[in-house]
Amino acid sequence: MIPASCTPLSRVQQYALIALLTLTALPHVLNIDSRISALFLVLVVYRTLAIEKSILLPGKWLLLLVTLGALGNVLMHYPILLGRNAGVALLTSMLALKLMEMRVRRDVHILVFIGYFTLVTQFLYRDDSWLVLYALLLLFGLTAMLVESSRSTASANLIRPLGVSLSLLVQALPIMILLFILFPRFSSPLWSLGAETGAAVSGVSGNISAGSISRLSRSPEVAFRVDFNGEIPPPAQRYWRGPVFWFSDGKNWNADENEELAGADLISLGQTVDYSVTLEPTPGSWLYALELPVKVPRDSQLRSDYQLIRNTPVKRRVRYSVSSVLDYRTGPLAEKERQKGLQLPPGITPRMLDLVTGWQQQSRSDTALVLKALDYFRQQDFYYTLYPPLLGDNPADQFLFDTRRGFCEHYATSFTLLMRIAGIPARVVGGYQGGQVNPLGDYLIVRQSDAHAWAEVWLQNKGWQRVDPTVAVAPERIQQSIDPNLINDIIGAPILFGEIDSGLLRAMLNQLRWGADALNASWHRWVLGYSKESQVYLMRLLGLGFLRGPKLAYAMVGVTGLFILFLTLTLLYRVRERRDPISSTYQKFCQRLQRRGLVRLAHEGPKDFAERVINKCPELAGSVSAISSLYIGIRYGRQDNKPNRRRFNRLVRGFRP
């Protein structure tokens, strides 16, 4: 006898598998090299022909040849086998080869598994809703193939396994929804298959101008990740220092990577913070460190303006350990620094000078003047926006007096300029601000959207001090990161029309359109765009705000477990057959006798059993014969009526041998 796993596949099964798997791989045809798709189609067509003419079924040697050929085909087009396309090419070729080899039932599982995997890979290319539907339909079909192959004989038609597959999927659906909502999301990829992205790396560079940082802010890419040895500092203290910009030509500000080495003139006023940074490739060779770095990582140098510069450009991901001080005082100002810190570009307009002169008259010290300047930003109608209006030849002047809409670089550069006019040495510092804590890994993720620029001024007795004019305009910027996904999130806002009576149909159509739009928006927001942020938001909405990080994972396991328990009980309840109440009552009677050692034997009818019982225990004769004869009368005779049933139940209930 052949074991079930080696039963040959029926013709129907073969056709169904080939059709389903071809459809599964079909959307990939456009994604991968056409020669790989062509080989796939050729193999599939050949295998389909072989169903009717089994002589065409490939033997061992032909299979080996085809396998080598297909592998060579993949290697020819994707020599390093790395990245998305290479993976899909390999998967598609594997699918075709396994189809060629398919003969017995055991092959079904492997084929279906490859099919499942292929379905998932399609979402790496497209996220259309029709594709989701398509994938679900194929999943349903493939699952039916598994159902069919785990029977011991082929079912009469394919409708039955399809029905089983559907019922399994319907029961799996709630689990899917629970897991989808509760599975903890990571803010960053686990690893990067970066071979695909040949694009230029983005990040804060050695040159900023109006608009260069706001462009970065729209990118959700990770800039770097930080593991802290101790506690993570609060958002307001997370200033990640990068290039320092001294020189301005009025439009651009440039950093100098060749500053002098740092002296030992830093006075620390607080504890040092130790941490390690994993920096993604960035333009230039700046390393990023919190506030003022004190311990210098290997292969890098600390400049006198506290730029941390690596000996070689950061073209690959690097990891380094740094220590920083958050509370500090720098030493005296060198003459060279003073000169650089007061350099003024051409294009200082009279109204800028007037503004500064006004402040100078009102304030006694430099500190007071700095505060005056910040007040100016705070009190005048300045706006913080990612889409500032374009600025002309003299951006600082135009921004300060005309447009007054800008992103952090606008505020930092114009503030620095104003300070220099007032005779206070000042410079612009570029870098990142904030970052999100990943509660699962307990590390900080800083994205390009956290890119920031601020100013530093030199004050007597204090040294260089950080001043962030953006805080004066938009204090919330420092507390929260900008979520690039939410920038365009203005979907669903109703537009108010002049209300004209446009009839019911029109109103309904409008309603439908709004509904479809809302549906589309929620699909985008809750399914495609479901992220860590939306998860936190949803949990808060459900009043489960405390579920974060590991707790979320526990909740996921717990809730899914509960659902499975519920499903188990439901299934068990449905298993229980309804017994005839009379026969189950009689069963109870037998059980009571069993406790006295009187076991009803397999071959014994109720009458024989009663006789044997009465022989053994004559004292039970009355009740046993009454119960038995009533039972026989109800079940086999013509005494089945309500009073008899009731009497029977009462007798058994009162029967205590």
Added chain:
Amino acid sequence: MNFRLLNPLRRLARSDNTGRASITPRRIYILPTGNGVLFAILLLLMLLGSINYANNLGFLLTFLLMGLGLVAMLHTWRNLVGLELKCGRAAPVFVGDAARFDIQLTNRRRWSRPGIQLQMRSGTPLTIDLAAAATGNLTLTSKASQRGKLALPRFTLSTRYPLGLFNAWAYVELNAYCLVYPTPGARMPESPLPQYSRSQMGDRGVGADDFTGLRHYRPGDSPRHINWKALAREQGLQTKLFGGDRAEKCWLDWHRLQGDTEQRLSQLCRGVLDASGGDIEFGLKLPDIELKPARSQQHRLNCLSALALFAEPK
């Protein structure tokens, strides 16, 4: 699954007094199959990929498949819950033959139970698809290597339905046995065959040879046996009785044979088979039991089972 040490801890599905074993939920073991493990690895890969690419549709499909796996586990388990097994009478066999146990599987549910498998240790698996509220039969065979009662060995009932990702199984022990006769050995020595012995009392019983007495006529008696002479003497209707057909009789005697117990039993078995083929009445003499000479199918079976169970501890 061959952990002999764990045998006492094993949860078995045993037959009750009516010979039925019912598979209760707690008797069922369940573990992923090789394919199930593969599926889990696949899901892990999908999950890692989805996390890495932060691909929500990938998550969606991965979680659907995870749900499918979990639901399939429940269904595999449920495919056995409540199944009833019973073993029919196994026909006796000789040593060396295969004992055949007919196992009746009863599905009382309103849903079918496909892909049910029975397997004895080191035997080939048998599979069956049980329809809704139906019974099915599978025959387990076990080689009879020893004379006596061959109990139906413990066997496993398993299923992988619906997706083949999990294997649910239960150990079943049904109270059933098959009688194993000794192997027929060499022919018996000629001497005791045939032997005619007649009892001194004359033969009793029903026959046609010897007159044994009279009794009152009963309706249906043959008119040829009516004692007409007595009727003529006005003694009423009487029927003449005859008995004791003359027949060759023989004794198959343990004590006349040489050799050890099994050899003697084998020879006696051959003797019983040979004797029951002809018209001889035969009796069986064993050290502890004596079966009077007779000639019927039942007698033959009695003799064979006496041989099978000889010196069997009760």
